[in-house]
Amino acid sequence: MPSLKDVKMKIVGVGKTKQITKAMNMVASAKLRGAQARIERFRPYAGKYRDVLAELASKVEGTSHPLLAEHEEKKNCAIVLVTSDRGLCGSFNGNIIAAALKLARQKQDEGMKVRFACVGRKGRDAAAKNGYELLTSYGDRMGSLDFALASSVAQEVIHGYETLELDEVWLVYGEFVSMGHQPPRSLRLLPLATPEAEEAEGDAAGARCEYVYEPQEEQLLAELLPRYVKVQVYRGLLDTSASEHAARMAAMDNATRNCNEMINTLTLLYNKTRQASITSELIDIVGGAEALNG
Structure with missing residues (x-):
């Protein structure tokens, strides 16, 4: 004894x-209130932006913009992985990393080379540990998120897709659903999925709105497509930030x-x-x- x-x-x-x-727990609770308010304000804008752009893309030919064109030979894939910089948040980072690695293995089985663009130290370390090449990485930035960070990450993958160095771009992040539920989510950024493609995958439901555009669709796409990628990456950053604080609080x-x-x-x-x-x-x-x- x-x-x-x-x-x-x-x-x-x-x-x-x-x-x-x-x-x-108290610090995470205080940070969560601000992060939750940001993502709840931004999520409707990001969702509607994606719907409108997908509808717009369906009205033009796939060759009207480089970011819409499906590459004939798909050899290279980039995964934008968003995790936290710090631990002590349960299995939150582990679930996101597991989803990203599963997606990477699927793309490798399809004969593609996979590279990672990481935001957050946990994801960067996991990608390097598993032997994947890093396209770009941003550590110690999740504590001070802004649109400039999302723009920098998005510009890297946009440039790679336009120069044919990348054939597919995916975003993997932690989606903030509620205080007790933050599942990992995978979203294909490039090429943009049209409504018909989404319906084929079973993602679309219900009737879609018809939009009238001015000026011409091609001119709008040239302006909106690069910003679409930035908006979706920024949404992933905000979602992951709120999810991290909720997971750490729990x-x-x-x-x-x-x-x-x-x-x-x-x-x-x-x-x-x-x-x-x-x-x-x-x-x-x-x-x-x-x-x-x-």
Whole structure:
């Protein structure tokens, strides 16, 4: 049985850990409010932007813009992987990385070379560890997101697609659905899927709106397509940021509860150890007294 001092030191240590996890939970909660407000404001814009652009792309020929053209030979694929810079958020990063690696293996089975464009240290480290080439990487940037970061990442893959260095571009990120649900999501950025292609994949449902465009569709596409890629990457960054804080908040809440359980268990052990020590001392006293009387 451990000594009273050892048990007491463990109780103190777990208590300090509890203070840290509780503070981290409060910090994550404060950051989550801002991140959640940003993605909830931006998500309708990004979704409608994608719908309008897909409808616009369906009205023109695939060769009217380089970002719409399906390459005949598909040899190279880029995956834009968005994760957090720090851990302590449960299985959040692991789920996103697993989804990205699964997609990478599928593309390799199709005979394509896969490269990663990573935002976040966790994704960058995982891609390098698994032997994938990094197209570009941005570490320690998830704490201060802006559209300029999304624009830089998007410009890299746009340039690669226009120069035929890339034949497909995918975005993998953590989608913020609710406080307790942040599943990984994969989205094909390039080439842009038309409504007909989406219906063939089973993604489209219900009737679609018809839009009237001015000026001509080709002129609009030249302006809107590059921005579409930037908008979707920015949405992935915002979604992942909100999801990270929600996941960390839940992880720290679980850690705090575990600390409470450990403290209760150690307190019970401390009391048992103390009682055993007192009983042993009483036995020694009674034994000594009996020996003197004898």
